[in-house]
Amino acid sequence: MHVFAVEFEKSGKRLYVGASYSTFWKTYQRMKLRSQPLHFYEVIREGNSGKLYYDVEFSKDVNAERDGEKMVDDLLLETQRLLVHLFPSMMRGVDLNFRTILELDSSTGKKFSRHLILPQVNFRSNEEAGVFVKELCRRCMESQKEFIRVVDTSGESETTFVDQAVYTKNRCFRLLGSSKYGRSTPLVFTERSPYAHRLDEQVFLKSLVCNVSPLEPCLSIDDLPRSKAGSRMATRTLAVNGQHGSRGPSPYPHVDAIIEKLISLPNHKGYVRNWVFYGSNMTIMYNIAGRYRFCENVQRHHRSNNVYLIADLVEGEIRQYCYDPDCRGFRSSPWIIPGDTADDGSIPDELLNTVDVDI
Incomplete structure (x- = not known):
């Protein structure tokens, strides 16, 4: 069983289907012969x-x-x-x-x-x-x-x-013969x-x-x-x-730039002390140092305890967490990662694990 995606909205929304290569090719060929629009992707698991x-x-x-x-x-x-x-x-x-x-x-x-x-x-x-x-x-x-x-x-x-x-x-890679929706x-x-x-089937495969x-x-x-x-x-x-930490740029410099902007307040300027990338769930934790300690839970900067930010690359959002014992378990409302920054073609494992639809 292999996973494919079909784009059905201009926003990029996709439906995921499972099929053998031979079954998928027969359907794909039939749609092409009928001049039906082809907006399909191979999911690279x-x-x-x-x-x-x-x-x-x-x-x-x-x-x-x-x-x-x-x-x-x-x-x-x-x-x-x-x-x-x-x-x-x-x-x-x-x-x-x-x-x-x-x-x-x-x-x-x-x-x-x-x-x-x-x-x-x-x-x-x-x-x-x-x-x-x-x-x-x-x-x-x-x-x-x-x-x-x-x-x-x-x-x-x-x-x-x-x-x-x-x-x-779980990258979506456009198929031979397919165009983007719209x-x-x-x-x-x-x-x-x-x-x-x-x-033909030979070159398609x-x-x-x-x-x-x-x-x-x-x-x-x-x-x-x-x-x-x-x-x-x-x-x-x-x-x-696996997971990896560093004091330099993360593998996602566009997200680094958003983090830097968030923590660069005139009187409370912070900096990224280090980051940790978790490949299993596509998140990056940024440990913040300096004078930026703003916590949404208390609506002010903490006096001594630092905060950290987690960027979820699948959901396309950033949330603030806190090292203060009184704020244990708290997570802030999300900052949305704008534009195409978060849309990297990945899909979460949870979705793939539930998809088992023959086409």
Whole structure:
């Protein structure tokens, strides 16, 4: 049984269904033949092995001079180099280029957007694939690889054209042939792909990230010697495999920025002493130090006891908790994490555990 999602509202609301690959394909094909709208996603279950994939995009308006296809080619080359460096016995001889991968396009006049799926490269889990991708992007940025740098949609700052936030647990990844609800740009093979204009069962199954045979070897960052992975990569591995604390930025800098704004009052300025990331339920606890000790329970700043904030990345909210014994068990009303910050494509395990609907 595999889990898929179908988007049925412009707000992004989705229904989750369970089906075998063959059953799902028959339904999917029937809907396509009837010209019914396809807004389906593959749910990449937490802990499941899967193919390495990339979601790459940039705004054409503020990156008019960039050549998206050349950037994809350079990304594949750097991916191949790092894979061979980290996993020489398993990856030597691998050939990554637009002919050997699945390159899907949903670009518009305003945005370059592609999904890259690498059938030759399997990771033990989506989280570990994310660690690899973040390390690749870090190395490329630090070595001044120009291909990976783009101007963000605001036109004011630089970022990578690789979306590094798509490797969360239970990720929804859009299917070949599907478009987002309310839009008319489905994911299709690029014209240079050997699979151009195809949507048959064979290539559809090949495009599924989680369709990995149990007999196929999977890469695992946990198996790397620390000397080869590097201390930063080893630290990131700890963060996705369990809980991890740090005094630096968390894996979610956009949430860090919200926390910093909340605790930066003119006369009661605080700072994040450290944070703890709990991968099992996708929450981050921020321990606050400094003069910010505001507690909603007493409607004032505590004189000596500190407070802490917990960001729930699934619910999209932040709540205040307190170390004062008199406030034990109290949690504040929520601050909503605005916009797309909380909508990272994840769904809670509780929902997945109740879904068992054949389509």
